[in-house]
Amino acid sequence: MSALAALYAGYSSLILLAGVAALLALSVYVTLMAGQLSLGNAALAAIGGYTAAILTRDHHVPLWPAVLAAAAVATAAAVAIGIPALRLRGIYLALATLAFGEVVRAAALNLKITGGALGLINIPPLAGFWQVYGALAGAALFFYRLERSRVGRAFAAIREDEAAARAMGIKVTHYKVLAFAIAGGLAGVAGALAAHFAYVITPAQASFTEAVNILTFAVVGGTSTFVGPMAGGVLLTVLPEALRGLREERLLLDGAILMAVTIYCPNGISDPRLWRWRRARR
């Protein structure tokens, strides 16, 4: 136990970051479930983060109400970008959401309420292990249920064949927007929690790089079930820490792993076949 405690003491922030990464990955995953590729989730998370931070720091709202508010605001924003999603496909949608992200970043950089480039500082440290992993567990249960539900099947149907989905009587537009809404909510929660153990939130949270990272979590983890994105988020957060030994080559290795995983395990590192294959080789 004490060993565990020590381990946590030494890595708590890393562990928390991993949890948030998993949440963010899930928020991309839910749109992917419905065949929608979004690069706007970093911005959504930032929106959530700023909202919650302002509430807890300046208005002394307790954590959970603030997180809920954050989720609500982010959801609203997500729906706002989800509507155009109905007209855009694939890469076009990705680029539109990317543009949205840049708008958010630029706004955060210039608005008074977001504290400009410095962002918001001295955010009360309200989020710890239980908050983050509680939320993650909640999300996991959410997806466990979602994937085994009528709605989840509708998502999957749209993702695989939109025309056939319509022929089954599925209201495609309705479910696409729903997917974006859920993504917004999750991202909002993730952003809010992150802000409350990092003590500060900056416009960089909405940057293109962040968006790409989040997408990468999901893809590297694998998008066939919700386990993949979570695994990907955790792994890719711990990775740089693990590679700390090879300081300079870190980015280089990140890149190499991205390519390797995408090329050699198309269904992500969570792909069960991969593991069967490994055991077979033992």
Add this chain to the structure above:
Amino acid sequence: MLAVERLSRHFGGLRALEDVSLAVRDGEILGLIGPNGAGKTTLFNVVTGFLRPTAGRVRFRGEEITGWPAERVTARGIARTFQNIRLFREMPAVENVVVGEHVRTRATLLDALAHTRTHRAEESAGRERARALLALVGLAGRETTPAGALAYGDQRRLEIARALATRPALLLLDEPAAGMNAAETEALMALIRRLRDSLGLTVLLIEHDMRLVMGVCDRVAVLNFGRKIAEGSREEVRRDPAVIDAYLGRRAERRAPAAQGAGDVVLAVEDLRAGYGRGDVLHGVSLEVRAGQIATLIGANGAGKSTLLRTISGLLRPRTGQIRLGQVAIGGAAPDRIVGLGVAHVPEGRQILARLTVEENLRAGAYARRDRNIEHDLAALGERFPVLRERRAQPAGTLSGGEQQMLAIARGLMARPRLLMLDEPSLGLAPQFVDRVFEVVLGVQAGGVPVLLVEQNAQRALETAHWGYVLESGRIATQGAAMRLLGDAAVQRAYLG
């Protein structure tokens, strides 16, 4: 049940449907037949809300549903299957069917999250029903197999089960028997009857396999070039000369001078097996094309004609068997290499490059060549196809169907091939163009290039060719001198059952 009133649908210049009226009576099985490109699937798409009609109305159970979105049409009680199977390939078979129940279930996201009784009830009931439906179509035991991994025929049946799950009153089946072997087709016929008799469904089905059409349909309607040319009982339709023409093609005004092609073998295919996904489409096909010869390959849709050509030109890897061009074994080589060796393949549906100009299409056809005579050949083809010369600067997409077919053939010739393969060159063309196409084919052969011709217009194909092969569900059923096959009953059967 369903009333289609003076329905028209145009795509640009193409009149896919022109003033078609059709009534489907309660509880009947109506067959909708006609050559490829006749507008059958377009009619399905308009009825099910995937296309808006250019003119006309659709009524279902007295209610006007013209222009409704597909999901609403489904909810109202019309279900369909697709000609090119559109299953959710990654999902297990049973899941596919459960998705079909979407419109008949109510559980919301919240129900699912809270795991409410509604949700649990619907889930369990849904699975039960799905299993039942799978059993009904004969897929018991396949519940957990991913749809994409099922054999071709099973996939067709699964699509039916999925459609049934929406609890329709009217079921639209688009070529349900395509790619099925005789036994499977029999089973399918039984199934369709059962759907009507025990489930009380009304069925409208598109099918090329006449055994099935003549076997199960109460009445048959025939489309050709977007118009309804006949409607009535099986017997009436079978005897209707217009129908026979539409299928076997009209006799040519003048018989083509068929020089006896008995030169040495240019293309030899031996015991070829090939297919997509799990199942084979070709079960050991052997044929050969000789110098100076026009060989034709005829057979019903889904028999594997195009698959054979695709395998020869390298788009599809042969699983077993030999393909030789002259002495060179080309089986499994990359398409561009095979073209380089002298096989030009004019694919079904022409596949001209719409965004390139006519001339660019032709030049692209000469890509594999390195010699100096390209310009000369361009000029020569210009002589042969004046239309193309006039239009050489405009985007190929702007050509009419017939002109596009000419371009596709000319493009094939630009490669100076040792063998020209044509896939359904007369498909969907107006009669005068059909004549033109066959003239061109003769011209090619006269020019010393042997031709392998895949045609649905059996009559004309056999009249033009020296040697004929009849392909039936992946096997060569008969072969022989084209003249002889013309009279052969087997051919009739292959088409009209």
Add this chain to the structure above:
Amino acid sequence: MTVFLQQLVNGISLGSVYALFAVGFTLVFGVLEIVNLAHPAVLAVGALVAYTLLSTLGVGLPLAIAGTLLATGLLGLALDAAAFRPLRARRAGPLASLITSIGAALILVSAAQRVWGTEPLGYPPGIVPLRFFSAGGVTISLLQIVILGTVMVLVVALRLLMTRTRVGIAIRAVAENPETASLLGVPFNRVVAFTLFLTSALGGVAGLLVGMLFQGSVSPFMGDTYGLKGLAAIILGGMGDITGAMLGGLAIGVGEVMIVQYLSSSYRDAVAFGLLFLVLVIRPTGLLGQQRSREA
């Protein structure tokens, strides 16, 4: 008035830089329908290679250009072989290649960091032709003219390549329908490889030009800001359309400077990308683009 004209000049010159980026993106997208996010990195590497040639080895500008062309061109081939070809073999979706291109970008940038360091570098003063023309208070540098000229020549040249040459026609054939193209004897992989060679080589020279235009800006990260704007440009111009890419780039460039001059310098990007978002929503295939056959 003078100010407006000067800003117009600034905008066009900035826009032509965006255009240089955009052309690279659009060529690859036109053929593969993937967004090659490694392109900005290739461009930076080009600028850095040129730096080594010009400063360290002290060769002349023409030789430097040639060297850069070659180096980045080969880089392009490597990129295709490592990042894209394996996915093509597997018929993976555009998402996968987006990710691998990101991976490639990471590798390139960090490798460049190891070789050239992170300090922004400048080309030796002699190399850059520092000539300025002023008329009525409006200043324009020779270099700005050169770059704008380059872009225009490039676009014309590429259009000719695409319509007049065997390989150009092959590229467009592949872009429209790979299967048919292969039936005509066009070797898909070779054509794609050539396209990447071409775009990367051009990207490298673009890097060199940008490095000359903005003295002291040559660094492994120089591509980053322009990458996004380049993407914006091709969306605006219609993905895959070469002329569109140029016009899109110019439009964004001019738009930005005008925002800086007459609205607010702080909201330059916000406005730029906001407009972009709207364009996509109103006209999903860009202002100049038309629906692509293989898409949707």
Add this chain to the structure above:
Amino acid sequence: MAKRLLIPMLLIALVAPAAWGAAGATVTVGLAVGMTGDIAVYGTPIRNGMELAFKRINDKGSVHINPILEDTGGGRDGAINVFQKFIERDRVAAILGPVLSSQAFASDPLAVKAGVPVVGVSNTASGIPQIGPTVFRVSAPEAVQIPKSVAVAKKVLHLTRVVVMYDNADDFTISGYKTFVDELKKNEVQIADTITFARGDSDFSAQLTRAKAANPQAIVVSALAREGTLLLIQGRNLGITVPFVGGNGFNDTNIIKRAGAAAEGLIVGTAWVPSVPSAANLAFYDAYRQAYKQEPNQFAAQAYTGAQVVAEAIRRAGLTGTEPIQVQREKIVAALYTIKNFETPLGRIGITRDRDVDQQRTYVAMVRNGRFVELEAP
């Protein structure tokens, strides 16, 4: 397959700290510096300054310090991770860094919670020492330097009307901008126009054209070195002849190297110039050039100073490294307060009661024939 190569690495990362932790009877100090990504432009001189300082100090032998260097990258997450590693696994006695103020706001609270002294060497945003009772800094906020440079510049150039340009994507330059505005107001200099640009930009012609249009007597700029260089060059190219008055970021000899003639006449307020007349500075200056074959800049000087200050605190606390870590930390904190009138490359500095630096003398420098020379008011 990626996984198979990862798991071992994770294990290494988990086990390794134990090995590092056992570093004999020396006091362990963590250096949290961003060295990957574009932040490396500042990280490299800072690392050089720190390592040089500790090397010289250990050679002198009065104290024995074991510096551990970790890369924070440019983001806050990286900074947080490094701080946690230092505090919990390496059990350092004190931390130097991180590079950016935004990182400090994220990571320093961890140190405060654990009672670990932090000395910032490049954080100039306001509110840094206020993060908590163990957070110090030796980097004078521009608030200390800019008043002087504005006053001097006003006298030298007889300023009445200027344009202010600043990088609004970086907290460092923003805080500089704010101070500039206050001081200009105090000195009754009119601000004709305020124009922003963003870190990473390369083209400033639009902003400069607008600035020129406002025809000021001088252009006051708060920017980082890279953007500063490009601004100077492009400004001159656009035919702007009025002098530039730069913030702290301009105080970098590389700017002169790269901007060449365009840098002539640039006026900067700074915590450090090569010509600071102190023995410590001369020693530092020569040692640095010898060690790294290049000119030191302000970041290097401040980093060196920071290291010096920490070492001095350790000496005054009389630590050997054998004491329990909490004791070491507390004693260092206490000792840091006692540093007054201490000889460094920045001249004589001290630590105030609220843990900020007290730098008696800041400088105004002007670029003349390719060198920074101190500028005195007439």
